[in-house]
Amino acid sequence: MTNWFISTSGKTRSGEPAPGKARVRAGATFAAKLTFDAVTKTYGERPAVDALSLEIAPGEVVCLLGPSGCGKTTLLRLAAGIERLTSGRILISDREVAGPARFVQPEDRSVGLMFQDFALFPHLSILENVAFGLKGLPREEARREALSILSRVGLERYADQYPHILSGGQQQRVALARAIVPRPAVMLMDEPFSGLDVQLRDAMQEETLALIRETRATCMIVTHHPEEAMRLGDRIAVMRAGRIVQTGRAEDLYNNPAALFVARLFSEINEVEVPVRAGQIATPIGRLSAPGLADGARATLCIRERSVELVPASGNGKDAGTALKGRIRSAKFLGDAVRYEVAVEGFDAPLNARTVSGPQLKEGSEVAVRIDPVAALVFPSNDDKTP
Structure with a gap:
């Protein structure tokens, strides 16, 4: 797998650091606690975020998961200071940055923001895009910092070029470098991988998470992909209609969903x-x-599709008492799995079963169906x- 965040000046052709070359590392920052206290944001009479409370610990990565329109991006924009809340409070390390009588400007919150569309400035060079958030530094120092982080994402050779020459994956890496170079205490990411193809998305998720861990930034990532949330988040906060439905680790939400809505998301x-x-x-x-x-x-x-076990019927009564009788109505090959539609005794409608790809059961064949009630x-x- 290509490691986008290793300096190309010190790599072998295989992509591994050359002997004697140290990996370029991002500078660390002081992680901050991010707190949402009964936050509400309305547009007209409709609440986009409704009395939402959530606390993210210093250095923690939390994924906001939910369908489009549930308020995820609005909450991120409130944290960044791009939107003003209607009521409630937002605190960073117990310092109120938004509330009834206080509003701290975005540039004074120590917050990094990465948009879904990357939002690179087309008239600025790659280096100038990355250095945009370093205006408080002397010009040469800002240039050194920007070149260093470009080296970290493997794009220093494009420093004097412009965004239009880059691929989508390369633009994503520039946007990440620009967001992380000021070493924000809080990193906010709005569906940062949605525009990438599957193979590149997987690589970028791993490398982005590695960079966030190195900088020790507290991170909130907006996504509507459950697998992405499980892969990236220390915790997941499931949102629906402007509210938090459930928070917890991936395994907790999968094994013990608090509502049917959550169960549907994860399997x-x-x-x-x-x-x-x-x-x-x-x-x-x-x-x-x-x-x-x-x-x-x-x-x-x-009943999860993966919890439905199918076994070819023995025909000698051996399965009696331990399984239900079933008949395969259809089978769909899905690469690493096969999805079956099965008529099962006792159920009015067919059940779907998803099994690891192997010898495929034929349509019309009799099967024994085992379902663990505990699951x-x-x-x-x-x-x-x-x-």
Whole structure:
């Protein structure tokens, strides 16, 4: 894998640092705590961010995850000072930077901001773009700092060129260098990898995270890709309709989603509506607890596609009592997995199953279907099918 953040002046052809050449490192800064205290931002009568509270620890990377229009970018712009909040407070290291009677200008917040479209200045050279945030330094010192970070991202040879000659990935690296060179205490990134192809996106995610760790900046990354959030964030904050639905580590949100909305974000699931009786639901895989739901209410049984195990039927009754009978209705090859639609006894509608790619089961074949009840999730039913 190419390492974009190693100086090309000290690399072998394989991309590894040449013997005796030290890796160029970014300067460290003092990480800051970022606090949102009951923050609200309205446009007209519609709240884009609604009484939201969140605390990000010094040096922590938190990903804001949610569908388009849920308020993620608005919250980032409020933290940067590009937007003024309607009510609530924003604090950086317990210093109020936005509140009812206080507003600190963006340039005085020690915040770095990286936009989705990179926002490079077309009339400035690559070096001038990177040095743009160093106006407080003497010209030669600013030039040295900018060249150093360009070397760190492997683009110093383009210092005197202009952004239009660069590829999308190279422009992304310039935008990252420009945001990080002032050594901000807080780094804010608005879907920074959305315009990159898959292979480059994976490489840039790894290298961007490495650079953020080196600088020790507190970081908030906006994304609508769950896998990206799981890959990058120490914690994930799931947003919906201007509010935080759940925060936690990736494994916590995956294994213990607080709502059906969160479960849908992190895995492909089968949803089956079942009536509640005496705090339980009766399902083909057994009786499951439905705490907090009244008798007669409807619950949604969620079964992850990857939790549905398919085994060719033995035909000798060996599977009886340990599995449900099923029939393959369709199979779709997806590269590293196969997605099956399976008619399963006891279920009114077919279930989807996703298995690791291997010998493919044929359409129409009989299978034994095993579903671990422990892996099933139960939520109150609603008519909302988003995201």
